[in-house]
Amino acid sequence: MSLIHKVAVMICVLNFHYCQKCVNEKVRPLPAFDNVEVREYVLWEVSSGKLVCLGKCFHDVRCHSFQTLGSSGRCTGHATAFASPDKIYSPTLASPGTRMYLLPRASDFVGSACTSDGDCSLEHTYCNDGACNCQAGIMFSVGRSACVTDCTKWGYDAVRYFDRSIGGYNDDHVSGVTEAACRQLCLNSSTFTCTSCDYKDNQCFLSSATFLSVPESSRDLGTSYAHYQRTCL
Structure with a gap:
């Protein structure tokens, strides 16, 4: 057997042992995401096929x-x-042949489809416009896979809440922008740490406050604003 063949066999053996526990993992395809590339909540990107990708995801809690x-x-x-x-708030990309899969542990987790609060099992989550999300003012931590209030390193995504807004506490105001641009302005802010923003009628209000960090009298419910809250690393 040539050296190349030996190396190929070794790679196959390593791949088998790496994912021997996950080959029977009942991943669920999401046909609605066929041919759509999603850039939200990305943990890593590798060059590999489905099986190796499944193994990497399975072993990454x-x-x-x-x-x-x-x-x-x-x-x-x-x-x-x-x-x-x-329910994807950052722009998606057309990508022929792209497929999305859910692991079983994604069931009832943040981002999963829901019709009532009972469909969301993670602590401090509820059904927010058809998807399980952390309650407003409590941030989803990518590293801890939990809804937290003690965020020291802010993430690169933001969750949308349609019926909430913060009265006052604006650090910046930008007119004439789209909702997607408003969200991105908060994520990219360099003059202050933007943790939330409110959007309505091409008006964008950027804030270093969160829904629960302001007095209850400044937490507006049932508004027609779109409220975005940043995630946590």
């Missing part, structure tokens, strides 16, 4: 879903479940 990116030979692991493309 933070990982709850993964997607294989068409013919590129790449895959990404994600920290949450996903409900449907219309």
